Amino acid sequence: xxxYLAHRLLSSFVVILGAATIIFVAIRAVPGDPAIVMLGPxxxxxxxxxxxxxxxxxxxxxxxxxxxxxxxxxxxxxPSFRLGMPAGQVIANALPATASLAFISxxxxxxxxFPLGIVxxxxxxxxxxxxxxxxxxxxxxxxxxxxxxxxxxxxxxxxRILPSGGAESPGAILMPALxxxxxxxxxxVRLVRSGLLEVLGEGYVQTARAKGLKETxxxxxxxxxxxxxPVVTIVGLELGGLLGGAVIVETVFAWPxxxxxxxDSIAARDYSVVQACVVVLVLGFVLINLxxxxxxxxxxxxxxxxx
Amino acid sequence: xxxxxxxxxxxxxxxISARSKIDLRLLVPGLICVVYVVVAIIGPFLTRYDxxxxxxxxxxxxxxxxxxxxxxxxxxxxxxxxxxxxxVIAGAQISLTVGFLTLVIAGxxxxxxxxxxxxxxxxxxxxxxxxxxxxxxxPSILLAVLVAAVVGPSLLNIILVLAFTRxxxxxxxxxxxxxxxxxxxxxxxxxTLGAGDWHIVRHCILPALVAxxxxxxTVQFGLVIVAEAxxSFLGLGMPAGTPSWGVxxxxxxxxxxxxxxxxxxxxxxxxxxxxAVGVLGDRLRDRFDPNLTTR
Numbered sequence: 001x002x003x004y005l006a007h008r009l010l011s012s013f014v015v016i017l018g019a020a021t022i023i024f025v026a027i028r029a030v031p032g033d034p035a036i037v038m039l040g041p042x043x044x045x046x047x048x049x050x051x052x053x054x055x056x057x058x059x060x061x062x063x064x065x066x067x068x069x070x071x072x073x074x075x076x077x078x079p080s081f082r083l084g085m086p087a088g089q090v091i092a093n094a095l096p097a098t099a100s101l102a103f104i105s106x107x108x109x110x111x112x113x114f115p116l117g118i119v120x121x122x123x124x125x126x127x128x129x130x131x132x133x134x135x136x137x138x139x140x141x142x143x144x145x146x147x148x149x150x151x152x153x154x155x156x157x158x159x160r161i162l163p164s165g166g167a168e169s170p171g172a173i174l175m176p177a178l179x180x181x182x183x184x185x186x187x188x189v190r191l192v193r194s195g196l197l198e199v200l201g202e203g204y205v206q207t208a209r210a211k212g213l214k215e216t217x218x219x220x221x222x223x224x225x226x227x228x229x230p231v232v233t234i235v236g237l238e239l240g241g242l243l244g245g246a247v248i249v250e251t252v253f254a255w256p257x258x259x260x261x262x263x264d265s266i267a268a269r270d271y272s273v274v275q276a277c278v279v280v281l282v283l284g285f286v287l288i289n290l291x292x293x294x295x296x297x298x299x300x301x302x303x304x305x306x307x
Numbered sequence: 308x309x310x311x312x313x314x315x316x317x318x319x320x321x322x323i324s325a326r327s328k329i330d331l332r333l334l335v336p337g338l339i340c341v342v343y344v345v346v347a348i349i350g351p352f353l354t355r356y357d358x359x360x361x362x363x364x365x366x367x368x369x370x371x372x373x374x375x376x377x378x379x380x381x382x383x384x385x386x387x388x389x390x391x392x393x394x395v396i397a398g399a400q401i402s403l404t405v406g407f408l409t410l411v412i413a414g415x416x417x418x419x420x421x422x423x424x425x426x427x428x429x430x431x432x433x434x435x436x437x438x439x440x441x442x443x444x445x446p447s448i449l450l451a452v453l454v455a456a457v458v459g460p461s462l463l464n465i466i467l468v469l470a471f472t473r474x475x476x477x478x479x480x481x482x483x484x485x486x487x488x489x490x491x492x493x494x495x496x497x498x499t500l501g502a503g504d505w506h507i508v509r510h511c512i513l514p515a516l517v518a519x520x521x522x523x524x525t526v527q528f529g530l531v532i533v534a535e536a537x538x539s540f541l542g543l544g545m546p547a548g549t550p551s552w553g554v555x556x557x558x559x560x561x562x563x564x565x566x567x568x569x570x571x572x573x574x575x576x577x578x579x580x581x582x583a584v585g586v587l588g589d590r591l592r593d594r595f596d597p598n599l600t601t602r
Contacts, residue, residue, distance in 0.1 A: 011440070018441035022453075029457045137589075141581040143533045145540045146556055146574035149563070153570070157563045244446025248537055262449075263541055266456040274453075281449060 008293055012286045017069075019282040020275075024068055027271050028061065068275070077276035082265065087272035090261065091280055097167060098250070098257030102242055104173060105181040110235075113185045117192025118219070124197060132189060139186035144245055148179040148252035165254035176253040180245050187238050188231075195227040202226070229300045236292025240285040332590045339583035347403045350396035362388030367566040383568040386558065391568065395576050397550035402577070405466055405535045410524045412470035417477025418520055422512060424478065425485030426504070436482070439475045447472040451534055455543040465544045469531050480523050481516055488515045518595040526588035529581040536577055552577045 052058045059067075071077065077087035116136075120129040155175060156164035163172050199205060200223055208218045247259035254260065258277050265273040365374055366388035374380055374390075382391035424432040442450065451472050458464040488494060494511045502510075538544030539553025547554060552573040559569030 014437070015441050022441075026453050026457050137585060138578075138582055141529060141533075141585040142578050143536055143574070143581070145537055145553075146570070146578065149556065149560060149570050150574065153563050153567055157567075240446045244448040247449060247452060248541065251541060262452070266452070267542070278449065278453065281446075285446065 004297070005294075008290060012290055015286055016279075016283060020069065020072060020279055021065075023275055023278045024065055027274055072279060075276075077279075078272040080265075080270055080273045082268045082270040082273070087270075087276040090273050091258065091276045094256060094258045094261045095280065097255060098243075098246055098259060101173065101176055101180060101250070101255060101257055102239075102246060104177040105184060105242060106239070108177060108181040109185040109188050112181075113188025114192055116185075117189045118196060118224075120189065120193040121196035121200065122219070124193075129193075132193075136186035136189040139182045140190075142182070144179050144183060145248050145252050147182060148175065148249055151175045151179060152252075165252075167256050172253075173255075176249050176255050179252070180242060180249045183245065184238060184242055188235060191231045191234055192227070195231050196223055199223045199227045229296065232299060233292060233296055236288055236295075239288045239292075243281050243285055330590070332586060333594075336583040336585075336587040336590070339579065340587065343399055343580050343583075344403060346396060347399040350399065354390065354393035354396055360389060364388065367562065367569075369566070370568050370572070382572040383566070385555070385569050386562055386566070391555075391572055394550045394555055395552070395573050398552040398555060398573060399576070399580075401462070401545060401549065401551045402532050402535060402580070405462070405469065406528050406532045408466045409469040409473065409531045409535075410527060412466065413473035413527075414477050414520060414524055416470065417474035418481040418516060420474065421478035421481025421483075422485050422508060422516070425482035426489055426508060426512065432482075435478065439478055442472075442475050448534060448537065451538055452541065452543055455538050460539075460542070460544060460546045462545065462549075465535055465538060468538075469534055472534070473527055473531065476523060476527060477520060480519050484516050484519055485512050488512050522588065522591045522595055525584065525591055529584035529588065532577070532584075533581055 049058070057064075075088045077091070079085065080087045080090050083090055116132050120132045123129055151162075152164045152175065155162040162175055163169050166172055196219075200219075205218060205223055208222045209215075213222075246257060247262060249255065250257045250259035251263050258281060262274060262277040262281075264270075265277065362384075365384055366386055368374070368380055368384040368388075370381060370383040370391075372380055372383065374384070378390075380390050380392065382395060385391050385394065420435055424435040451468055454468045454471060455465065458468060488511060489507075491511075494507060497507055497511060535544055536551065536553035536556070539549075539551040540557045542557070545551035545554055547558075555573040556570045556577075559566070559571075559573075562569050
């Protein structure tokens with residue numbers, strides 16, 4: 001287990017380093033000098049030079065890269081050009097909004113997805129299964145930015161019962177969370193359904209039935225537990241998609257999280273904040289995958305022994 | 308893995324026996340896709356859509372309203388008085404072009420690299436698959452957003468950006484399939500008879516890749532189209548002013564209270580296509596390779 005853990009930690013580290021490198025290179029390839037963008041076209045060359053040196057932009061790319069890596073470890077991403085405070089602070093302010101949005105979406109997806117997947121699997125190809133499968137097919141396919149706009153059209157513009165964006169009122173998280181949860185919910189439904197169907201065909205389920213256990217107990221105690229293993233893994237992998245989806249959903253609903261911050265910062269060429277956003281999002285993704293891997297070992301003792 | 312992909316003749320047989328009854332889940336979405344392609348190709352000849360024309364006297368007309376020249380605007384008109392149906396048809400052309408070219412580039416590149424990794428093994432395999440892992444650590448839309456921001460909005464750029472985010476999927480499938488095939492008896496037999504690597508790749512491995520790669524391409528097609536629309540919506544895909552569905556939906560946001568159709572119609576058309584492609588992809592996957600998983 002410890003060798004397994006070490007291997008996982010090392011590969012997580014490589015992924016984060018790779019991501020940080022990609023973002024460092026990408027952001028410097030963006031056309032447009034941030035100093036010029038910031039000061040406007042009327043700035044004098046002296047002003048531009050002064051600003052560039054104060055942000056370290058006049059140093060060699062390699063030394064900027066090294067500094068970037070060293071500072072990254074301490075979550076020091078330099079000052080935000082646009083907002084006039086440390087990028088780390090900007091990120092810290094936006095992080096809770098994204099975390100709460102992702103968490104609520106995850107809960108919605110799991111709480112709704114498991115029962116729907118289970119009822120579909122209990123009567124495969126019955127009418128419930130068909131309705132649920134159409135729902136999950138649609139939910140996975142619909143572009144989330146459009147779903148968001150349609151929700152705004154219905155609930156904010158027509159019925160006028162929910163705010164169209166922002167995070168001020170208590171109901172504001174409802175629509176973004178639902179929009180973000182929809183594709184994820186569909187994935188959970190499909191996974192639970194196929195996982196349960198597979199497990200229900202296994203010998204030990206037949207044994208459980210043969211010894212006269214009630215169906216609820218067969219499903220609840222024998223089948224569901226064994227189905228959890230693949231479901232947990234893929235749910236964990238799909239969580240990254242949830243973080244990616246947050247970029248779009250937050251923009252639609254003006255939700256003050258990392259995703260909207262990222263899009264706004266790209267538009268403003270706010271290097272340090274873009275870097276910090278991406279590093280934090282990738283870090284979150286890698287951490288989730290790590291936790292999922294460990295959980296996997298916890299759920300399935302064979303993994304622990306085998307590696 | 309080996310036994311799962313082994314019964315090629317059996318699979319061929321079952322698809323012949325299934326052919327006797329019509330598979331609606333294959334036929335209906337397939338037909339819908341054909342309609343989109345046909346409309347995208349001949350549509351611009353049927354409707355008069357001018358991306359720069361403005362007609363402020365008949366802006367924000369609801370669907371089915373009669374325009375001044377006597378024609379009916381089925382989808383209504385947008386904020387500068389352009390016919391929304393014409394705009395949506397022009398958008399279909401963009402979406403399908405992006406989807407098709409992206410998959411051709413990503414498919415060829417990914418398949419080539421996947422076969423290389425699977426066939427050669429060793430450090431080539433390690434490097435390529437590590438690269439793939441790192442890239443998969445990025446949610447693909449995040450990567451697309453970043454790269455699109457770097458290269459700027461244009462049709463060619465969006466295709467390259469999306470191809471760049473999708474090659475991994477093809478590479479993984481191609482590698483797995485190559486690994487499954489390359490040690491099979493008929494490959495060893497060919498090698499014994501003196502076949503070179505190139506011959507084996509062309510005649511033994513590539514034919515085994517056709518079905519899974521096409522299935523993956525179908526599933527990816529819907530994702531690519533949604534990704535294009537999403538990027539365009541964010542202002543990072545197609546330039547503002549082009550009739551891309553994402554751009555149209557974004558520009559309709561400011562008119563939700565007065566003209567609901569501007570955002571709704573392109574979205575409905577986009578969703579219908581993506582759902583049809585999704586059903587088609589699922590069906591193809593069930594038919595040709597139940598073991599194939601795509602993300």
